[in-house]
Amino acid sequence: SALNTCFYTLKADILKEHLIFLTESVKKLGYNDEKYLLVINSVVYVLMVIEEWSFDTHFIKISRFEEEEVPFGKITELYKVFLADCRYSIQTSLLTKVNNKLSSYLKQSWVIHRKTDSISASASEGLMILQQALSLFNNNLSPDIFLELWSSSAKEILERIFEKILFQSNFNYNGAVQYKVDILAFTGIFQEYCSPAFFSRIHTMAQVISLPSETARLWKGEGAHDLSTLQVLMKEGNVNLKSPDALNILKRRSDI
Numbered sequence: 001s002a003l004n005t006c007f008y009t010l011k012a013d014i015l016k017e018h019l020i021f022l023t024e025s026v027k028k029l030g031y032n033d034e035k036y037l038l039v040i041n042s043v044v045y046v047l048m049v050i051e052e053w054s055f056d057t058h059f060i061k062i063s064r065f066e067e068e069e070v071p072f073g074k075i076t077e078l079y080k081v082f083l084a085d086c087r088y089s090i091q092t093s094l095l096t097k098v099n100n101k102l103s104s105y106l107k108q109s110w111v112i113h114r115k116t117d118s119i120s121a122s123a124s125e126g127l128m129i130l131q132q133a134l135s136l137f138n139n140n141l142s143p144d145i146f147l148e149l150w151s152s153s154a155k156e157i158l159e160r161i162f163e164k165i166l167f168q169s170n171f172n173y174n175g176a177v178q179y180k181v182d183i184l185a186f187t188g189i190f191q192e193y194c195s196p197a198f199f200s201r202i203h204t205m206a207q208v209i210s211l212p213s214e215t216a217r218l219w220k221g222e223g224a225h226d227l228s229t230l231q232v233l234m235k236e237g238n239v240n241l242k243s244p245d246a247l248n249i250l251k252r253r254s255d256i
Helices: 002-026 034-053 057-065 073-101 101-108 121-140 143-168 173-188 196-209 211-222 227-234 243-250
Strands: none
Touching: 002 034, 002 073, 034 073, 034 121, 034 143, 073 101, 073 121, 073 143, 101 121, 101 143, 121 143, 121 173, 143 173, 143 196, 143 243, 173 196, 196 243, 211 243
16 A cells, blocks of 8 residues: 555665764764774664564565565665675774784894794784774674674785785794794684684694704605695694695795
């Protein structure tokens, strides 16, 4: 009926006005503002409500008159785009800040004369910013959004920072051990959010680059470069690398 169609249109218009209000609100907020995170949560809630409406036979009938495959399908897509933009904005802002703080870390020498068990000084501030931001997001964002945020951020920092260092720097043994210490500090930030398996590849890389000099020479000297032998030499975990990858990592060692 015309009354039902009017009711449907009114709900759709209210949703549109609400989205406009949220869009204007976030322009004034920073990624680490709790109000920004509340906006994201409100969008998640709205999408949950709309999804419930999509199974309502009353709305299903009316939506056909509005030429929508599912109830409120058009406005749903707008909310999803807005949510994706917000998540991207948060991640981009965070990573820009972290990467800026790690710029000197990217340039540091990995030929080190004295071994230490502490994280590199040039990495500490950047990783502290990351840890604080993730704690804020974990406490204030919906679980699904937080999962997407921390996992994509972790992968990007691994690629832009730690893997770049590994394949473009030269290491002596002490420098390689320092790299491993830094990797463990970085992945430790995420330990309450995921299983160790999430970082198994970078952990293996760090273990390979930090092999004692004699052990590394022994494995490199074997013509077959058998991974099972490497695993015995490492004495821990599975070697989830291919032989050429492990060899390329060890080529970054200047002392073997």
